Amino acid sequence: MRVSYGVPLAPLTTLRIGGQATSLVEFQELADFPDFVEEMRHSPAPPVCLGEGSNVLVGDQGCATPVLRMATRGLRVRETDDRDRVLVEVQAGHPLRDLVETLISEGLVGMEMLAGIPGTTGATPVQNVGAYGQEVSDTLRSVQAWDWELGRRVTLNASECGLGHRTSIFKRSRRWTVLSLLFSLRRAELSTPVTYRSVAEELDVPLGSSVPPAQVAQAVLTVRRRKGMVLDSSEKDRRSIGSVFFSPEVGGPTAARLRDLGAPVARFPDGSTRVSASWLIRQAGFDLNHPLTHGVRISSVHHTLVADEGASAAAFCQAVDIVLRQVLDRTGVLLTPEIDFIGD
Structure with a gap:
């Protein structure tokens, strides 16, 4: 310490x-x-x-x-009675990208679509990290955490973590400190089915296909880099937090109206129907590189917010508010920030 x-x-x-x-x-x-x-x-x-x-x-x-x-690191693979299923115990500080690479090299399937996502493994259940059809809730078995309210170490089964679309009981709460995680993964030569068109097109396979996990991960990384969603992919736009807003839930007439406009409206793993936040930002009239406030602008490669020299937290919050209000005014859809705020 x-x-x-x-x-x-x-x-x-x-x-x-x-x-x-x-x-x-x-x-x-x-x-x-x-x-x-x-x-x-x-x-x-x-x-x-x-x-x-x-x-x-x-x-x-x-x-x-x-x-x-x-900054704790390390993982341990535990065999189960099911020869095709293993448990992987991971320390909270272990980088997620390293975990995904290790799992793929070990022939373990279930997290290959999470390639390229920055952050620690301990942060993944906080907002049920997910991408391209996979979420942490698909493989998470349990979380070991310190409960500051009870004053003791606890083990929470995945069902007790309140995992939803980018949310959990840990989100916006300081009651728990995640210490380690247990995942259940499958031994297989082929990935889970590819359900996102951009990844399938990169792989040149039909939607629903399964391919070697390493190929899926490489395709996901390529797609993410095109959007500037890999931290080393663009020097100009590297001061980013990825997705600033949740993909908002839409239904009924709103979903139909957005589909008629060509919006990517999709069914998510939690059963909700949601529309792409980046599409809404573009539809609201924000161009790439669009300046918002001092030191804050729209990325040059993707419709999300990035920081430049001179940016402040106050300016970033103001920029978030500008985008939120204009998207609501132009599209009728209310965005919600997914950023975790730290400070006084």
């Missing part, structure tokens, strides 16, 4: 925005966690958790509450 004081948080996030942490606690060994719990007994509030900072906006005034950064 390493404790630092007055630490700038901006360099620890992909947006590179925000003030200082009064105190930052970094863990590389989970065995040190009980010491941290003891130190927190006198704190009026649970700590703020920070992984790789790929979905957070830190306030300009920083954060007075202790910030906990999980």
Whole structure:
């Protein structure tokens, strides 16, 4: 456990925005966690958790509450009675991209569509991370976490985590600190069916096809890079948090109207019908590279928000509000930000 004081948080996030942490606690060994719990007994509030900072906006005034950064790494494969099914236990700080690569190399299927998503594995259940037809809820078996309300370590089955479209019981709550996760994966030579047209076209296969997982992952990475959704894909647009808004749920006449306009309206794994937020932003009149506020603009390759030199948290929030209001005015659909806000 390493404790630092007055630490700038901006360099620890992909947006590179925000003030200082009064105190930052970094863990590389989970065995040190009980010491941290003891130190927190006198704190009026649970700590703020920070992984790789790929979905957070830190306030300009920083954060007075202790910030906990999980840097624990490691995974362990456990065999089951089913010869085609294995359990994989992963430390919360383990990078998701490394986990996906390891699973593919081990011939394990179920998370190959998540290739290229930044962040730690411990952050994945918080908003039920998903892409191109796969979600963490498809493979998550359980989460081991520290419950600050009960003051003890707990194991939550996936069914207890409230996993939905980019949400869970962990979202917008500091009650739990995720320590490790258990996934159930299948041994197979072919991927789960490809259900997204852009990925199928990249692979040159019909929708619903299954191909070797490594090929799927490469196709997903190619599609994501075209959209600037891989952090190393564009120097100009790398100060990004990916999707700023949830894909909003639509139904009935609204869904039909949007389909008539050519909108990508699709059925999601949670059973909801949703429309692409980036399509709505484009439809509302925002061009690529469109300036929004000082230091904040629309990306040059995809309809999402990115930061440039001089950006602040206040300016980013103002830009979010500008996009939200204009999309509502032009399309009649209300967007909801999916960013996690950290700070005072």
